[in-house]
Amino acid sequence: MSDQPTTPQALSDDAVLLDVREQDEWDAGHAPxxxxxxxxxVPSRLDELPDAEPLPVICRSGGRSGRAVQWLSAQGYDVVNVDGGMKAWDQAGKQVVTDNGQAPEIL
Incomplete structure (x- = not known):
């Protein structure tokens, strides 16, 4: 288990991430x-977790993903919080996409 957060810069542009934001935030823009x-x-959808170890978990700025990492770690998952969340991902120049063709933004 990783207690240390990771940074967007440490992840590849096409890294598999778990995004724990709400639907409207996801719709506005997410990592590809x-x-x-x-x-x-998350607790009721554990069977849908991506297969990556450690699994980076992201939200808007790091708070919700930090809670998810804490809970998932306690369940035995190898997870790591993405420091600064999608705001830091975007600021690092990482790709942000939408599923609807709209210009992406981080809410």
């Missing part, structure tokens, strides 16, 4: 390799 499971749904 992200899997979306809102924080409140």
């Amino acid at each position: 390799g992200a899997v979306h499971i809102p924080l409140s749904e």
Whole structure:
């Protein structure tokens, strides 16, 4: 288990991530390799977690993903929080996409 957060710069542009933001945030813009499971749904959707070790977990700025990492670690998962979240991902110049063709933004 990793207690240390990772940074967007340390991840590849197409890294597999777990995005725990809400649907409207996801719709506005997300990392291209992200899997979306809102924080409140993580416990009931463990079978949908991406297969990556450690699995980077991201939200808008790091708070919700930090809670997800804490809980998932306690369940035995190898996870790591992405420091600064999608705001830092975007600021690092990493790709942000939408599923609807709209210009992406971080809410």
